[in-house]
Amino acid sequence: MHATKRExxxxxxxxxxxxxxxxxxxxxxxVTDQTIRRNVIPLVERGLVKKVxxxxxxxxxxxxxxxxxxxxxxxxxxxxLATVVAATIADGDSIMLDAGSTTSYVAQxxxxxxxxxxxxxxxxxxxxxxxxxxxxxxxAGSELRSDDSAAFDAQALKTFNQFDVQYAILSAxxxxxxxxxxxxxAHEAELSRMLISRASHVIVAADSTKFDRKSLxxxxxxxxxxxxxxxxxxxxxLAEALETNNVFVSTPNT
Amino acid sequence: MHATKRExxxxxxxxxxxxxxxxxxxxxxxVTDQTIRRNVIPLVERGLVKKVxxxxxxxxxxxxxxxxxxxxxxxxxxxxLATVVAATIADGDSIMLDAGSTTSYVAQxxxxxxxxxxxxxxxxxxxxxxxxxxxxxxxAGSELRSDDSAAFDAQALKTFNQFDVQYAILSAxxxxxxxxxxxxxAHEAELSRMLISRASHVIVAADSTKFDRKSLxxxxxxxxxxxxxxxxxxxxxLAEALETNNVFVSTPNT
DNA sequence: CTGCAAATCAACATAAACCAACATATCCTT
DNA sequence: AAGGATATGTTGGTTTATGTTGATTTGCAG
Numbered sequence: 001m002h003a004t005k006r007e008x009x010x011x012x013x014x015x016x017x018x019x020x021x022x023x024x025x026x027x028x029x030x031v032t033d034q035t036i037r038r039n040v041i042p043l044v045e046r047g048l049v050k051k052v053x054x055x056x057x058x059x060x061x062x063x064x065x066x067x068x069x070x071x072x073x074x075x076x077x078x079x080x081l082a083t084v085v086a087a088t089i090a091d092g093d094s095i096m097l098d099a100g101s102t103t104s105y106v107a108q109x110x111x112x113x114x115x116x117x118x119x120x121x122x123x124x125x126x127x128x129x130x131x132x133x134x135x136x137x138x139x140a141g142s143e144l145r146s147d148d149s150a151a152f153d154a155q156a157l158k159t160f161n162q163f164d165v166q167y168a169i170l171s172a173x174x175x176x177x178x179x180x181x182x183x184x185x186a187h188e189a190e191l192s193r194m195l196i197s198r199a200s201h202v203i204v205a206a207d208s209t210k211f212d213r214k215s216l217x218x219x220x221x222x223x224x225x226x227x228x229x230x231x232x233x234x235x236x237x238l239a240e241a242l243e244t245n246n247v248f249v250s251t252p253n254t
Numbered sequence: 255m256h257a258t259k260r261e262x263x264x265x266x267x268x269x270x271x272x273x274x275x276x277x278x279x280x281x282x283x284x285v286t287d288q289t290i291r292r293n294v295i296p297l298v299e300r301g302l303v304k305k306v307x308x309x310x311x312x313x314x315x316x317x318x319x320x321x322x323x324x325x326x327x328x329x330x331x332x333x334x335l336a337t338v339v340a341a342t343i344a345d346g347d348s349i350m351l352d353a354g355s356t357t358s359y360v361a362q363x364x365x366x367x368x369x370x371x372x373x374x375x376x377x378x379x380x381x382x383x384x385x386x387x388x389x390x391x392x393x394a395g396s397e398l399r400s401d402d403s404a405a406f407d408a409q410a411l412k413t414f415n416q417f418d419v420q421y422a423i424l425s426a427x428x429x430x431x432x433x434x435x436x437x438x439x440a441h442e443a444e445l446s447r448m449l450i451s452r453a454s455h456v457i458v459a460a461d462s463t464k465f466d467r468k469s470l471x472x473x474x475x476x477x478x479x480x481x482x483x484x485x486x487x488x489x490x491x492l493a494e495a496l497e498t499n500n501v502f503v504s505t506p507n508t
Numbered sequence: 509c510t511g512c513a514a515a516t517c518a519a520c521a522t523a524a525a526c527c528a529a530c531a532t533a534t535c536c537t538t
Numbered sequence: 539a540a541g542g543a544t545a546t547g548t549t550g551g552t553t554t555a556t557g558t559t560g561a562t563t564t565g566c567a568g
Contacts, residue, residue: 002273002275002306002307002308002309002555003306003307003308003554003555003556004273004306004309004311005272005273005309005311021515022515022516023515031556031557032556032557032558033515033516034516034517034556034557034558035555035556035557037515037516037517038555038556053514053515053516053563053564053565054514054515054516054564054565067385123377123380123381123384123393124381126377126398126403127377127378127381127403130377130398130399130400130403131400131403132400133400133401135400136397137397137398137400137403138396138397138398139377139393139395139396139398139405140396141393142392142393142394142413143390143391143392144380144384144391144392144393145384146384146385146386146387146389146391147387149380149381149384149385149391151393155409155413159396159409256545275525276525276526277524277525285546285547286546286547286548287525287526288526288527288546288547288548289545289546289547291525291526291527292545292546307524307525307526307553307554307555308524308525308554308555
C-alpha cells in the first residue's frame, strides 16, 4: 500500500468518524504511527483534516453545523441504507433528491453512476453530483437556510414542479403507523409533497431510529409511497401499516 | 506481447483495481519493471493514469476537472488577493459573487465575516458561506454545469436581477487596455453584466496572469467598474487605462 | 506546580522505487 | 540479408518512503 492510497483512506475515515487516533490508523493500514503522521501532513496543508494532540479530526467548520452532527449520528445505518437505495437506481435514471443527512449519504453512494438527471434543493448534494460530466444536475431554490445549505422557498417548489422523474428519494423525521411520513417543518412537508407528485416511484430513506415516532407535520399516507429503504425492517403496527398500503420494504439484508 | 497491448492491459488493471504497483504489472505481463515504467509514460501524458511513488493510480477525476486545475494554478496569488478583497468587505455587507476559481478563494476568505447577504451562482460558494447562520445566502440559477457546479441560465439572471447590493465581486478571464474586462463565454458575460448593473460598487478580482490578454467576449469597459484587486499592480498601457477610468487598484502591498 | 505517560518530532539507517545510460534483442524496410 | 529503428533488459547511481531510536513536547492527575 502506497502513500497516496493511505491518504484517501485516512481522509475517508476522518470524514466518516469525525476523528481518529494516529495509532488506530497505523494499525488499520499496517504501518507505523510515524508514517501516518507523515501522510497526514499534506492533508493538513490542504485543510482537509486538522491535527490535535492524540488524533486527526475533521476541520471545525464541518463539525460545528447541526447538520454535520446529524451526518455523524447513525452513520453506519445511513451508509448501509444509502447503498441499498443506490442499487435501485440505474445509469441514466432521473431522480429528485430531498435535502437531508440520509439523502446526502445516498448522493455519495450515487457518484459512480452515469447519465443521471438529478434535481435537488440541497447545495451540498448538487455539488456532490454535478462534477460528474455525464450527469445533468438542477438546483431547485434560491434562498438557502444555514442549517444544511438547502432551499425550501417558492422557487424550489417551482423548479421541482417543472420536472417529471422516475424516482423521488425523500428523507423523513418520523414514520408512524397512523400518521404516515412526518417531518418537522411545514415548508419541508410542502416540498416533499411536491416531489411525491412529480415522481412515478417514491422512495423514503429513513434509518430505524425514525420508526414509530411522531413529528410535527404529516407529509403523506403510506399509500402515497412505493418503497421504504432502511437499515432494519420495521416490526409490529408500523410493519402492518406498510404492508396494508403495499409499500415495498428494502433493507441491506434482503 | 507488444507495447500497445501492454498499455491497454495496464489501463484495464488500473481502472479495475484503482491502483497497482509497477512490480505487480511487471510480473503479470512478464517484463521488467523498467519496461512497465516506459509503457506508462504515454498513458500519463494522455492523462489516463497518474503516477505516484510506489504505484500507478487512476486519475482523480475531480482533480483533473478543468475547474479544479484552475483552483490549483496560481494558488498563492489567488489566496493573497482574496484576503485583500475580504478586507474591503465588512460585517453586514451585501455582495454578489460570480462563479470562478478566484472568487472561490474570496468566498473562503469571507467565512469569518458576519451577517453577510450573499447572492451567488456557484453551488460551491453557496455551500461555503451558507453554513454560517448569521449570513443570508441566495443561490441564483437552476441548471448547473459540471465544470464548476455553477449556473448561467435564465433563472440565474432572474434571481440576480431581484437584488440590489453594495458589492459585486467578479472574476475575469482577461483584462485588456482597449477591450476592458473579458471572459470566454457569452452567457458568462451576460451574467457578469447583470451583476454590474445590480451593485453600487463593482470589484474585479483577477490575478496578474490575466493582465494584457484578450479573451473572446468583452464584458464591460473599465469605466463600469470601481475596483480591481490583484496580487500585483498592472503596468504600462493597462495601468493607464485603469487610471483614466478612475479604477482603484488594490494589491496585497498597498 | 510537578511528575509521568503518551504523543510527537527530529535525525539517521535502510530498503524500495525510480531514472539514466548503455547493451542487447527484435522488428521492419529495402 | 543488411541496416536502421524500436523495444527491452541490465546496471549503477539517485531519490523517496518507511522504520527505528532517542529527545522533546503535551495533556493530565495529584
